[in-house]
Amino acid sequence: MARLGRSTWAFGERQVGVVATSTVAGTLEAQGPLSDAFDLRLDDDRAGQDTWERAEQAMFRRAAEIACEKAATHPSDLDLVIGADLNAQLTSFYMGLRPLARPMLGVYSACASICEALAVAGLAVATGFADVVLVGTSSHTSTAERQFRYPTEYGVQRPPTAQRTVTGAGTAILARGRGKWQITHATIGEIADFGVRSPWEMGAAMAPAACDTLRQHLADTGRSLGDYDLVVTGDLGRVGLDILRHLLVEQGVASAPVAEERVQDCGAMIYDENQPEVFSGGSGAACSTLVTFGHLFREMERGHIHRLLVCATGALLSQVSAQQGDTIPSISHAIAFERGD
Template identity: 50%
Template structure:
């Protein structure tokens, strides 16, 4: 017997769609000056955030974003059933240290830059499955912590290629609940790890575009919907060129998504800020979703969107050993109500 809440090969649907009752976002200065700056709750003046290390700053951002989301929902940490969180640092220390401080039962996630959507999908499953009433989901990333872990020291003089992306400094959190007011999560499509043989860790857009195209096509096939069912289809951090690649791949699969396909990484910075291909990192899809997109739904500017966060599943060790980079994309449907 097929699972009662599974649609097609990779999509699940929610019988009582979980509600996003509150969200919170904190971003760095560069993101605050970007086109979406007004949609974020707090902008840091200093990317050290008064801490001794970049890592401490990132962890504090995540903790504050999560606390803000809990407060806005009118809750205390002890009223939250589970916390789902992750980040880009080795052994997801930002999320785990935040879990230590908040004391909420915690499941650590790693989906690279797709972690926010992995969390939203799992959180909605926990609630609709009857295992939780309130679930906190949150992610963070920080330009400097990601640079030093994956690339070079921050002050190192290097010329980044034009297709490189810029890691977003920020943290996003959302509370999913069984009941309440706010947009609802109706479907989730869990991605497959897709590897098209790309190995350049600077060219994340090319690495992740096939995963995004695969998940979007799978979602549309599983739900038997056409792309124009959605006001927006928003990928996580493909960047300018990755977005174009995903659009081409989808066209070759028979889906025309042109005018509707947006990318959080392209939206978060303006070209004058010189981010090259665009933003990336867990916080990229996190803050654009919890900030801009949710506000658009609440204001009634859009009715529903398909969010598709993308992640590159590699470590510094794997690419130094010459391995190609698999990528993942998880999709979640959010509807205004």
């Protein structure tokens, strides 16, 4: 249990376990290729609520309930709840999970938030400051579009580099020394900014941040790409993933075939490219959460993946910063998972 190199926390073997995860998927996500990996598949993105924001809160709350059920954990046993969403001032997290009535820490690094939450939770669990922690994120296409770009109702035409914000929520329950999966390392990212200004080009904005964090993680841990069965980024989409692979080859991190085989992206996995209006793929704080806690953890359980690195990626823009012509600073945090048994 120690800090490694510039920015990696090593939690040690079997210290930080993941006992249970939960995933609630929106309608388009439920119709996608990973459909059967999700615990709950909605057929209405309103989730029976009267506003999109309350729908997102309800999904987050339902995800937390499912995780508690699967872990046979009563909310009162949670020492801490850590999470995020994309709404201004984290209202989905705070309002959605308010009924848990437990100590809460809101974090924010846009769509990298799930890895930030897992890092802080891992630190608390590894050091014995918390025994059981619930972490999670949510996003919703209809709340996020009006936060960051234009309300969906405007019908603004999007370029092919655009991504669709994933609708859904996912949570995980971490516990000290037990669980089917474990978190071994967290690498805290730094800002990368290559001057991209368009909120429709988030893959291009975030790819350099993912590249930096992956390189830093490998340098800090002394590992190579080959030590992981799979490295996934959060939500670069098909366009951003292509840029990342080029960067990795250019910087000597991987050969082209290795980058092609070992490096994937949750945003490129969650939809079939023939689904309507998914453009370059998925994005949003729930994107890497749904794919990791749903699909990839199942792949680990099935023995198809032993060691997994998730580099969630966040574009740190706001509607105001975009309107004021600012560039999009981006960040990526990485979490290394292994089977826990």
